[in-house]
Amino acid sequence: MVQLLVWMQRLSRGSVNRLSIKSKLILMLLLVSGFSTLFSAALGYRSGQINLTNRVFNQLTSVRASKAYQIESYFRNIQNHTQTLSEDLSIVAAVQQFDAAYQQLNTVPEPAAAGPSVETYYRRQFLPRLDRIHAGTPNLAAYLPVERATRHLQYNYIAANPNPVGKKQQLVAANDGSTYSQVHGRYHPIFRNIVARFGYYDMFLLNPKGQIVYTVFKETDYATNLFTGPYRDTNLAQLVRQVISAREKGFTQLVDFAAYAPSYGTPASFIAAPIYDGSRLVGVLAFQMPVDEINNVMTGNQDWQQDGLGQSGETILVGHDRLMRSASRFYLQNPRAYLAQLQSRGFKEESINRLRQYGTTILQQPVSTPAVTSAIAGGSGTRRVVDYRGVPVLSSYAPLQIQGFDWVILAQMDLAEAYAPIHAFQRQILITVTLLILLVTVLAMALAHLFVRPVQQLIDSARRVSSGELTSIPTLNSGDEFGELGQSFNAVVHSLQTQTALVDQKNRENEKLLFSVFPAAIARRLQRGETQIAEDVTNVAVLFADLKGFSRLVSSLSAHESLAVLNDLVASFDDLAARFGLEKVKTIGDSYLAVCGLSVPYLDHDKRALDFAIEMLGILRRFNLERGFQLGIQIGIHSGDIVAGIVGKSRVVYDIWGETVKQAHALSQACPSGGVLVSEVVHHRLEDLYPFERTTTGGEPQPAREAWRLSGAAVASTGESLANP
Structure with a gap:
């Protein structure tokens, strides 16, 4: 290294011409080898980074495609199941019997305790829980049922139901002697079993006028009218209107997640199908979609590493409004740390409070990354983005093909985890490059006397000849071994020129013979090696x-x-x-x-x-x-x-x-x-x-x-x- 500094000092004084050939060669070797080593190291690092990025992108794309297939298949199965049940004769009979029994309740006196008991339930049970997530204080009068049959049923199956909230479905039939309770006792165990076995949140039967004549879980939407009642603006009411107005057998429709007041404002999605008796519309069958089942598909039952997503990878669903439709991995793993991270990034306090109250990121966590924008526009691919946590990630995105939903799916992994191997490789490269430069310096000084200019000239000529440039004939005016080597080299080049000309002549003769024996089109195909x-x-x-x-x-x-x-x-x-x-x-x-x-x-x-x-x-x-x-x-x-x-x-x-x-x-x-x-x-x-x-x-x-x-x-x-x- 000291001698290298001396050479550099001489160069700065314009003493290049006074350097010996050996010194010039050593300096050239050091500069070339040092530059090539650094360039190769940089190229290797860049190539490794690209290859690693592509590998991670391929892995994320594979996971994304797998999850997309699972979630699309899941919704197709639900659509097929809903359509099949809507055509089942027992469902057709059930909705007509429930509707007839419901209409009959409007003609009989309601229990004396029905009105006060229902009001008490709304005041003490429903409204306080709704108030926790509702913007403003809910109005009791806006939710209280006004129809006699509705109060009758909500009294017997909700207010007077001895089972706690969330377990009202355990009551098979009220002891009120009504025809409705007889019908309910006949069908409720069957429908409750359907909901349990297929993982639905709830099941609804409605008449063509939008009246909910039956539900499994008996929330406050039970026995209400979705066209005129307190829940006429919900996504379920919107869905029922679409199904009824379609007037089409075999029609199924999904509606996207939205806050659903009867479920205390938690996000809810529904699927519905019309029920026909022959050619007559007799009702609507609807299911409330299970959020947990969607999360289980997207998180692999919260086993992200088993899905190949490492310590920071996840797959999420995002709607057209750029809000999540599945739970965030980081919220599920550590809600407190997740909320603290959002708070540190300046999220509004009311948004963080809603996340706490709902206990889910669905419809609460915005995801406004370029990947989401591209996917919503119908594109699919991979790119590096900053995700909803403000963390750089590698993201693979694509739209989902689910009828009624404008959802997209993302599979992403933190950049720090994805690039951890390349960072270790970078440290290894720096150490290796340093050692190589030192080794090249020693070797260049030890071997410099073996290399002289005629050899380089012959090498350059040999390289040009090997690339097909047969006119490269070096001229060496030297009588020593280098001169003899140059003459031998020139003889070889002349021989190659003669042989090349002979080969070209034979090729032309063979081609002429080939075209004379076979049709031109066949001859060309034979030339291509067929x-x-x-x-x-x-x-x-x-x-x-x-x-x-x-x-x-x-x-x-x-x-x-x-x-x-x-x-x-x-x-x-x-x-x-x-x-x-x-x-x-x-x-x-x-x-x-x-x-x-x-x-x-x-x-x-x-x-x-x-x-x-x-x-x-x-x-x-x-x-x-x-x-x-x-x-x-x-x-x-x-x-x-x-x-x-x-x-x-x-x-x-x-x-x-x-x-x-x-x-x-x-x-x-x-x-x-x-x-x-x-x-x-x-x-x-x-x-x-x-x-x-x-x-x-x-x-x-x-x-x-x-x-x-x-x-x-x-x-x-x-x-x-x-x-x-």
Whole structure:
């Protein structure tokens, strides 16, 4: 380190040129290694932070998706259960019997103690508890029931009920001798069991006029009218109006949480469905949603670590009003510390008092983070935000798909916990970087004499050559080992240039050969490395031509002469095929197979194939006249679907097959020499353009028996018809 300081001092005095090569190299190595070490450390730290962030985000997204699925499934099950019960005949009968019994109570005298007893219950039990959370003093007259049947039922099942508040449902039937109590005694145990088994808070039966004719838990909304009574402005009354006005069987509707006065102002959500007797609306079935069940789903029964949320992670539901719809983990774990934290952040005292009184963060704790805003707008994703506690968190958010609710779901974890591993990694990096810099300093001073400029020049040239830059030839004017090394290196570069040029030439030759053997589209696919090429091709015309008399001609010629004759004739056919848009597939001996519409679809593929066949006849005729041969040709054409592809492994062949090819071959075999035989399909398409003659050969297969021969007039247009050889 002392020598490094000396070098820096010399640099400051402009003495760089007086430094030895060794000193310059040491200084360069120290600077480069130090910078690269620090850069690598910073890059590693940043990469680790990004990877850790992504891992935490992925974990939070997974938890969020799981909780979203659970809560959506839970509400779907409740909707299905409510709809099913609303269609149950016992529910249909129950609501009608309760309604009839309720109406009957309006016609009989109420018990003498009913009015005073109910008023006493409201004054001593209900209003004091409601006053704790109500803004202002509740008015007794606004809540007291006025209808005779309502006072009768609230007296027998609430005020005179010997069971304490919260357990009024234990009374099966009042001993008042009324028809209502008989109906209540018949159905109440069943409905109470439904509420207990499915975890609902309460169950309601209402008539079409909004009268609650039955509830399980017997709170002060029992026997009241939701359209005209004291609770006409509640969310339950709003829900019942929607259900009744819908006039639709199988209709279920949810209503979001709101403070519900009969439950002493605690947040309540409801689900309701209409009850029909045939086509007549006879009532409404409603359930008060269980807050505890929703919290159990969102908190994993308060086992957040088991859900992979660590010490500070949680999943919460937030409504469109940006208020919580599930309990906060931190409130459940330590309410006192939670409220103290809110107070330290300047929350209003009345908001904190409401949290204490309700004992829940539902509808009390606002969550106004950018993640909530994005989710309410319909977006989903992950981002780093400051949560409702004022703590930086990593948050994964998405909207929920629950009919009737505009809720979003968040899964988040404190940034401090999420980044705890990267902070430890940061300390480790600092220690490691310090040690590496010291080690590099020692090594640079010990090895500096091993490195000189010619070596670096050769290294730079080698790197450029390895990247493909073969013009990088170093010039070393040195007679020592470095000069010999440079000459050897240059020889290697020249050899690589020669070999590269040779490889390029071979590649061009191979490509030319490939495109000459296979269709262009198939050749390009083979170049891309595809090994199994097969495809169904529709609407093509297949032409099969078979030379007649070539075998006799071969017997009188040498092998070279026979090959030259066949090549000349096939080359003429190939040129003609290219002009008409046909593709030669292959030649099999003296047979010629071509397809129109294989690589390039044509609407007139049949006509092109037939025009090509007519020209083939003319070419063969001229060929015979010029050379004195007596060759004939049989041509069959059929149109339809084929399968085309590569066959073979070591020696690949492009081929076509299918019923269309088979029938074209059969037509060529059945065709007389010098003629063109087409199938019924081709004849049907071209009969207005060319003269055909029906032919029945009596042979197999079917296309040969039901074929059409191009008439002599069309063949004669190319010259006189070919005679049989």
